Amino acid sequence: MLDETIVAIATAAGAAGLAVVRASGTRAIEITDRVFRGRACLAGAPSHTLHHGWAVWPEAPCVPGANGSDGEPGDSGGPAAARPGAESTRRGPDPPRAPEPRRLDEVVVALFRAPRSYTREDVVEISCHGGRISAGRVLAALLRAGARLARPGEFTLRAFVNGRIDLAQAEAVADLIRAETEAAHELALSQIAGELSRRLDELSERVTDSLGEVEARVDFAEDVGGVEVPPHVVSAIRSASAELDTLLGGAAFARAVREGVRLPLVGRPNVGKSALFNALIGEERAIVTDLPGTTRDRVSEAIELNGVRVTLSDTAGLRAPSEPVEAIGIARAEQALDQSRVVVWVVDGAAPLEPEDLRVASRLDEKRVLVALNKRDLGPVTRAAEVEPLLDGASRRRIVAVSATQREGLDEARQALVELLELDRSEGLGGAVSNPRHVEALSRARESLARAAAAGCAGAPGEIVALELREALEAIGEVTGRTVGEDLLDRIFSRFCVGK
Ligand SMILES: Nc1nc2c(ncn2[C@@H]2O[C@H](COP(=O)(O)OP(=O)(O)OP(=O)(O)O)[C@@H](O)[C@H]2O)c(=O)[nH]1
Ligand SMILES: [Mg+2]
Known part of the structure; x- marks a missing residue:
């Protein structure tokens, strides 16, 4: 697999100044030489150099020296074949020429x-003109010359397989490309730079040290006095576990940064959900009328809060539907409400609470809820104190009085959302865990470490503690893509030097 040379267009399709076609593999240079006509063959060129020329359809391999000044690109006169005089003054009579290859x-x-x-293999990046045709032509020529089309992510996969980056860094490359906010970009960049990997490597090293001590005690029980885990090892395990706690403590925020948050606005009809939606996105996107039941379908729009992409959706007012289309809209609103961990519940603050409000409130259990007491410009009728008791089941709540139409209280509402979503973390994102796969693996590692510490503390046999530590290491290794096996053994023997 790795001996194949892969190619792909590395840039997005469409009209653009440039497009880049990339090749990687042992034959990348040889293959490119078949489709490139510049001053000289690439085969003899040093690394990290740029070569101006023409991409051509590969009829014949590039022969060193045969390129000469042929087809020097950018010349207004076109290919050198059109200027035989210039050639003959320098080199004498022209040799018989192969037909000029088709320029791409x-x-x-x-x-x-x-x-x-990038991949630790020979890599060639061909910058051609953007647009629909150029890159496709160059790609086709490289395929014709012997390369294979790369699969998604295969260049990065090779960078991982060839040991230039670890798995967490490789996955962050995909996150970086998908990033839609500055914060998501910053997070992915820190992971590519290896901040998370360094933290995990350091953690693995500490756990491996503990494991080394425990195993050596088990293996050489007579020499080191018993198989119980000494207190300093237990406390080292505890501190590793605490480190994972910290790392995972930032995961919810980091995940929100990476993936964004979905935030539906729900409530009974006519309370001003659509008006508030428009006010928050700063655009008259949803229809607002004084007729209850105006909004039928869900309308979504993203805003950015503290670097996190928050996708707001306006929904149909929740009540007993009066006709089938409204029923569908209400079903969608209920679905949005049920599927979201966090919601904005819009209440008409200028009117008494109605049974329909109470029905909405009854669906808010376990959720983080921002209550927007709307229409505050009309004077408060329903106050926070009346709403508060309805939110007993909510996992977190904030209540803010706003006026959607007068654009009042919106900053407070945004700030409340930031707090509700815990987007107000002051520390940087460097080294945070955001990928659910990493979160899952590291949670397992943390559980194993907690069990290891508990077992060690309770005087359980070293084998039990070692088993948990090995599981923790394996789980951490799943994130970075590394394995322990051999070097674990090396460590045990190098540290203890029992000498038997
Ligand atoms: N005075 C005042 N009127 C408001 C405010 N917000 C909304 N309204 C009015 O309340 C009425 C209903 O507003 P909408 O935004 O359509 O209400 P909704 O909750 O989306 O209603 P449905 O789509 O029917 O569920 C409209 O006449 C709005 O102009 C506000 O803050 N102050
Ligand atoms: Mg509406």
Whole structure:
């Protein structure tokens, strides 16, 4: 698999100044030479160099020296074949020429020789013109010349397999490309730079040290005095577990940064959900009328709160539907409410609470709820004190008086959302865990460490503690993609030097 040379268009399709076609593998340079005509063959060129020329359809392999100044790109006169006089003054009579290959585009080739490249293999990046045709032509030529089309993520996979980056860094590359906010970008960048990996490596090292001590005691019980786990090892395990607690403590926020948050506005009809939705997104997107039952379908729009992408959705007012279309809209609103961990419950603050309000309130258990007491410009009728007791089941709540139409209280509402969603973390995102796969694996590691510490503390046999520590290491290794096996054994023997 790794001996195949892969190619792909690395840039997005469509009209653009440039497009880049990338090749990686042992034959990347040789294959590119078949489709490139510049001053000289790439085969003899040093790494990290740029070469201006033409991409051509690969009829014949590039022969060193045969390129000469042929087809020097950018010349207004076109290919050198059209200027035989210039050739003959320097080199004498023209040799018989092969037919000129078909030109595909004018390009610049960047050459990166292994191992100083993205994949640690020979890599060639061909910058051609953007648009629908150029990159496709260059790609087709490279395929014709012997490369294979890369699968999604295969360049990054090779960077991982060849040991340039670990698995967490490789996954962060995908996150970076998908990032829709500055914060999501910053988070992915910190992971690519290896901040999370370094924290996990350091953690694994500490756990491996503890395991080394425990196993050595088990294996050489007579030499080191018993199989019980000494207190300093138990406390080392506890501190590793605490480190994972900290790491996972930031995971909810980091995940929100990575994936964004969905936030439906719910409530009975006519309380001003659509008006508030429009006010928060700063656009008259949803229809607002004084007729209850105006909104039928869900309308969504994203805003950014503290660097997190929050997708608000306006929903149909919750009540007993009067006709089938409204019933569908209400079913969608109920679905949005049930599926969301956090909601904005809009209440008409200028009117008494109605049975329909109470029915909405009864569906808020276990949720984080921002109550928007709307229409505050009309004077308060329903106050926070009346709403508060209805939110007993909610996991977190904030109540804010607003006026959607007068644009009042919106900053307080946004701030309340930031607090509700815990987006107000002051520490940076560097090294945070955001990927659910990582969160799951590290949660398992934390549980194993907690069990290991508890077992060690209770005087359980070292084997039990070692078992849990090994599981913790394996789980952490799942994140970075590393394994322990061999070096664990090395560590045990190098540290204890029992000498038997
Ligand atoms: N005075 C005042 N009127 C408001 C305010 N917010 C909304 N309204 C009015 O209340 C009425 C209903 O507003 P909508 O936003 O359509 O209410 P809704 O909750 O989306 O209603 P449905 O879509 O029917 O569920 C409209 O006439 C709005 O102009 C406010 O803050 N102050
Ligand atoms: Mg509406």
